[in-house]
Amino acid sequence: MLPIYSDKDIKNFLRRMYRFWENNPEKVKFKNMRDTHGLCWFIVENDEEHGEMVYTDVIELSPKGELIPTIIHEHIHHFYPFLSETNVIKVEKYVMKHMSARQIKSIMKKFGETVCY
Numbered sequence: 390m391l392p393i394y395s396d397k398d399i400k401n402f403l404r405r406m407y408r409f410w411e412n413n414p415e416k417v418k419f420k421n422m423r424d425t426h427g428l429c430w431f432i433v434e435n436d437e438e439h440g441e442m443v444y445t446d447v448i449e450l451s452p453k454g455e456l457i458p459t460i461i462h463e464h465i466h467h468f469y470p471f472l473s474e475t476n477v478i479k480v481e482k483y484v485m486k487h488m489s490a491r492q493i494k495s496i497m498k499k500f501g502e503t504v505c506y
């Protein structure tokens with residue numbers, strides 16, 4: 390079963406994404422890339438103070454790529470790190486097909502206000 394398969398799931402996904410942007414504006418950035426529209430990097434770091442490995446990730450988006458589908462795609466990787474690329478693409482297509490114009494507008498607005506300022 391894919392993690393997003395209803396309008397309610399899309400709503401929750403967008404809400405999570407906006408919260409992530411507000412709390413981690415430095416983790417989503419524009420970068421010119423030749424071969425791809427976006428990347429979600431996973432970095433594993435050794436937290437010496439607590440003696441454990443912590444993982445973090447950074448999302449890079451090409452300013453000249455297909456921005457909205459790429460934002461959705463990379464955040465699916467971020468929220469569901471164990472989902473295969475094939476299933477990430479399936480979820481991305483589902484979200485793109487079912488989002489309302491108003492939801493797309495709100496992504497553009499929040500993106501401009503929080504991460505891409």
Ligand SMILES: [Zn+2]
Nearest residue numbers: 462466474477
């Ligand atoms: Zn991917």
